[in-house]
Amino acid sequence: MQTYSITSISNEKIKYLKKLGMKKMRETSGEFLVENIKIIHDALKSGFEPISLFATDDILRSRNENVDFIVKKIKDIFVISKNVNKSFSSLATPSGICAVFMVCKKEIDLSKKIVYLNGVSDPGNMGTIIRTCLAFGVENLVVDEKCADVYNPKTIHAAKDAIFKINIVRDTNLKILKKIKKEMKIYATSLEKGRDIKNISLEKKCAIVFGNEACGVDEKILDISDDFIKIDMSGKIESLNVAISAGIVLFETR
Structure with a gap:
């Protein structure tokens, strides 16, 4: 040294x-x-x-x-x-x-499950989702241009070493999502349109979309999605933090 x-x-x-x-x-x-x-x-x-x-x-x-x-x-x-x-x-x-x-330039593997993040703006949530993907065996993560920076210090603090271990790609104008749609079904999370995740059997090869903390998934993405999922909750609460939601969905579909 x-x-x-x-x-x-x-x-x-x-x-x-x-x-x-x-x-x-x-x-x-x-x-x-x-x-x-x-x-x-x-x-x-x-x-x-x-x-x-x-x-x-x-x-x-x-x-x-x-x-x-x-x-x-x-x-x-x-x-x-x-x-x-x-x-x-x-x-x-x-x-x-x-x-x-x-920064490791990687490509997503279209033969495996993909998580797609749409407008997840909080770096802490972003990092937690990255770490959660690794925990449940999801190797591919796509983030759109509205998301927080993957390499923001707060993102890295939450993601830990998972930042190095999964394929992370940034999408613009839904170009990658449209390629994904040609290869597999897209399931978007939606409180209004979704069915309880426990009542749906997702293919092993699929894409799951999680949306912005306040607004959810964009209409443009909902329009090209094949199906919709949600987490059934008690009537005492309307929604969950997006990172927590991702953890539950990825656990249920692992």
């Missing part, structure tokens, strides 16, 4: 890390930040090596088993001060470690 010290917030590498906090820069560069020891550890364990790694001296000397594993795997580490870490961190309390990863 070779270490290089960075003590100034004016350092070009530090300025770049700060820019990666912006969606536009992440999209332009194809890179994103991870500020979590466990996620970095799990990414490395799964074969995903960061472009660069930054850590405070305290973290490197912490005797944490995850840190020890990371240090053994990384050739070059930039040692930063707590002040430098604070200058670019998106966290209220900086973690003391940061890795830059390349």
Whole structure:
């Protein structure tokens, strides 16, 4: 392991890390930040090596088993001060470690189940759904242009290492959804049109659409859907959080 010290917030590498906090820069560069020891550890364990790694001296000397594993795997580490870490961190309390990863360009497998997200705007919900997909064996996730950024720090915090382990593709103008329709049935979640998920037998190869937290699935998507599903609930509540709904539906259709 070779270490290089960075003590100034004016350092070009530090300025770049700060820019990666912006969606536009992440999209332009194809890179994103991870500020979590466990996620970095799990990414490395799964074969995903960061472009660069930054850590405070305290973290490197912490005797944490995850840190020890990371240090053994990384050739070059930039040692930063707590002040430098604070200058670019998106966290209220900086973690003391940061890795830059390349966005993995993947393609969906049209022979398997697909989850399609339409306008899921909260990064926390997005991340939770990504992690839920991995938990229930769904390898393909498509997000439309109205969704939160997959590589937003809050999304990554909720998704954990699942961000590296499933195929995530962004759709625009329903182009991918229309391709999906040619290969399999599309089931859209709908409180008005849907039948209870327990009373429907979904094909193993199908697409399930979850909509925006407030408005649900867009009419354009409902129009091209083959069937509609919902979760039967007591009359005491009208709807569930989209991430919770996704968890229930994917559990019932696993």
